[in-house]
Amino acid sequence: YYLSAQGERPLADIVAAIRTELKVRLALSPLALTQAEELLTRYLAYKKALLALEQSKSSGSVSGKPMSAHLRERLSRLHGLRLSYFSNDEVMGLFAAEELRDEDALRRMEIFEDPRLSTAQKQFKLAQLDAMLPSSLREGREASYRISEVEQRVSQMRAAGASEQE
Numbered sequence: 665y666y667l668s669a670q671g672e673r674p675l676a677d678i679v680a681a682i683r684t685e686l687k688v689r690l691a692l693s694p695l696a697l698t699q700a701e702e703l704l705t706r707y708l709a710y711k712k713a714l715l716a717l718e719q720s721k722s723s724g725s726v727s728g729k730p731m732s733a734h735l736r737e738r739l740s741r742l743h744g745l746r747l748s749y750f751s752n753d754e755v756m757g758l759f760a761a762e763e764l765r766d767e768d769a770l771r772r773m774e775i776f777e778d779p780r781l782s783t784a785q786k787q788f789k790l791a792q793l794d795a796m797l798p799s800s801l802r803e804g805r806e807a808s809y810r811i812s813e814v815e816q817r818v819s820q821m822r823a824a825g826a827s828e829q830e
């Protein structure tokens with residue numbers, strides 16, 4: 665929450681507000697307060713390193729490799745960076761949902777890019793990925809599919825001459 669105000673307030677003010685909040689919430693547990701402050705310090709250092717990593721890689725050129733190969737390399741660098749600042753448990757706690765979404769997107773991209781697969785085979789593999797998703801991610805994906813289906817149907821109806829009321 666606090667870090668979302670970055671750009672509106674100076675980072676030093678935001679970090680001071682976070683540290684104040686931690687002291688209030690964890691006043692009865694000095695050990696937890698110390699751990700939380702250490703985690704905050706590492707998280708801020710990670711964000712700086714992430715920015716540097718993204719800037720260094722954004723200036724690189726794209727080779728003839730498939731886009732999914734570039735994405736896999738990027739995600740591997742990102743995961744490695746995370747592990748250099750956090751323990752495995754902390755990475756799971758902080759980034760598990762994001763990494764799951766990224767891996768799912770990567771696998772879908774690899775399926776779309778695979779010229780050896782027919783359309784039917786691609787659809788089958790995509791359905792398999794959908795079945796493996798946790799219910800929370802699957803529900804979000806299904807909701808976006810429904811929106812896309814409605815938009816597509818509206819476009820088809822307009823193309824066929826339907827009025828806005830229809």
